[in-house]
Amino acid sequence: MNIHFFKYQGAGNDFILIDNRDLSFKDTDNNAVLQLCNRRFGIGADGLMLLQNHADYDFEMLYFNSDGNLGSMCGNGGRCIVAFAKHLGVIDQETDFLAVDGPHYAKISEEGNWVDLQMIDIDNINKDGDAYVLNTGSPHYVAEIQNLKDYDVYENGKAIRNNDTYKEQGINVNFVEDKGDHLFVRTFERGVEDETYACGTGVTAVALSMAQHNHQIGHIETPIKVLGGDLKIQFDYDGKQFTNVFLCGPAEQVFEGEISI
Structure with missing residues (x-):
């Protein structure tokens, strides 16, 4: 065919x-x-x-x-x-x-x-140690990492995705570094079982997690850089629920x- x-x-x-x-x-x-x-x-x-x-x-x-x-x-x-x-x-x-x-x-x-x-509204972000876990349409794990450009995303992401907690259902593993004027994100994706150049639900999960982590309230716009280019997440957060969440990009x-x- x-x-x-x-x-x-x-x-x-x-x-x-x-x-x-x-x-x-x-x-x-x-x-x-x-x-x-x-x-x-x-x-x-x-x-x-x-x-x-x-x-x-x-x-x-x-x-x-x-x-x-x-x-x-x-x-x-x-x-x-x-x-x-x-x-x-x-x-x-x-x-x-x-x-x-x-x-x-x-x-x-x-x-x-x-x-x-x-994207869907989010009202529940959990913790796994220092990492954040949430579902933005797909399940995501978010961990803050320093010197992310040199970090072994494949090996570390694969280990988390396949650990006892997440192995059965799988999870996407995102690593983020706060660069001041933007967030730099790298993601190991389940289903692909490798690092990808970008993950839309992943960068959304990262932006929401970091807003909660940094105690941000109100209308928030978060520039994101990934291996494949630039994205932007915008949303409203009242301290309890994330609404009007948009993933914006090329x-x-x-x-x-x-x-x-």
Whole structure:
């Protein structure tokens, strides 16, 4: 079967996108996802998304990790699929779409390369020692690290993701260094089982955790730098709940093509 696909990236987080409004790509075929996401024998990507019709929303987003399994919410993936939906003519400048963690609102620039994606509200951040643990659509562990650029994110992230507490369900592991005018973040992602250039739900988790850590209150905008570029998180925090949470950043089409699977 020939598959017509598009490749998008958001701050270095890269995805295969397929217009599946005709349901020709079966979402149970995890071997196909695994093959397509393979960087040596396929297209190569951190994950694969299907854009599908939904009766109550502009579209539905189905996200698969590069290991072939259906994944939890992917923030940068959500921004990329919004740009994809605009490219297809499914939406204009704003949208309400459905993802695995519920409905999401997003708005896109007229040029189509910058997307502000509303994330879920958060009212519960737990602690694991000095680290923070929360779910921003996907589960995240957040630890503050000094000299992060030289830190072994792969080995340390892998150890935390596979320890006795998190091994069964898995967790995404984020390391953050406060640089004063921005936060520098590196992430080990479950499902990819490696460090990625960016993680949208991860940087969201980091920004909220650091706001609580630093006792910030009010409307907050947090610049984030990741290996793949710049992102921004903006939200309101009253000391108890995080609301109006937006993940903001670039979403760009890299190429399109056809591949046989």
